[in-house]
Amino acid sequence: MIQYELEETAGFLIYRVGRLLRFKAAQFFRERNLEITPEQWVLLLQIAEKEQPLISDLVDKTANDHPNVTRLLKGLSNQGYVSRTVNPEDRRCQHVSVSEAGQALIDEILIDLISEKAVYFEGLDQNDVATLNRILKIVLGNLEGR
Template sequence: MARESKKEESLIDTAFAYYFNRTDRLLRLHFTKLMSERNIDLTVEQWFLLNRLSNKKPISQTDLVDKTFKDRPNVTRLLDGLEKKGLLIRTDDPDDRRKFAIVITKAGTTLLDKITPFMLEGRKIVYDGLNSKDLTSLKRISKTIESNILQNWDLFNSSAK
């Protein structure tokens, strides 16, 4: 029994996904702390969506789902919360009555403008000890892993059956 435990432990210790998950969790906690210290009621998921809307061009919910890798019910719930806070509006899409066009409001833009300076300061803490080459490599590696998964999505899904 102890031997199996050792094998499982070494497997997790060599799994980069484990480290990505830990880092993701810490980054989310860091974001929550930054917001809490400033009495801003915004989750990291809501912040992601607001940033996607920040170019002020209308976007469909389907496009937000695709760009954020979140499922449709989760995006709907997040949009509902942001709409209640007055940070976005949903209007009927003139080209397709089954869709909504989602746009950030002035209040949403103002909030992003308020958050940006301390988010940039927070990044300095998070990325301390990493140079621009490190960060470029990290982004490239992350994009490569993402691309590998997406290119083999059907393979991953068929093996789970």
């Protein structure tokens, strides 16, 4: 019989950490009476980093499929955090941008969220976190390349 301890595998630990990060982010938003999901928040930040990205760019960046990104954007749009405009060069494509309300939300809570997440890395120094990021990027690249 093969000796296999699931809870000691990197895949299991990454999965657990990812789920707990999403849970803690959702809890953070709920405690502030914000009707935004962690997935919508990540999408909002990615839109803010680019200047009017195409929805198709967000599909690639978030590793979500087009229908899911469209659903997330609809929620953000309904709350007034983003707006969509048709690409004048190709009417089949839409650009998305962060609205004033969306930018205000980012400005209001980003620092608090970063502080909240800093607690998750207690016991690690900057080199540990840099090493963790480097390793996760390698694993991500390996997964995306297959």
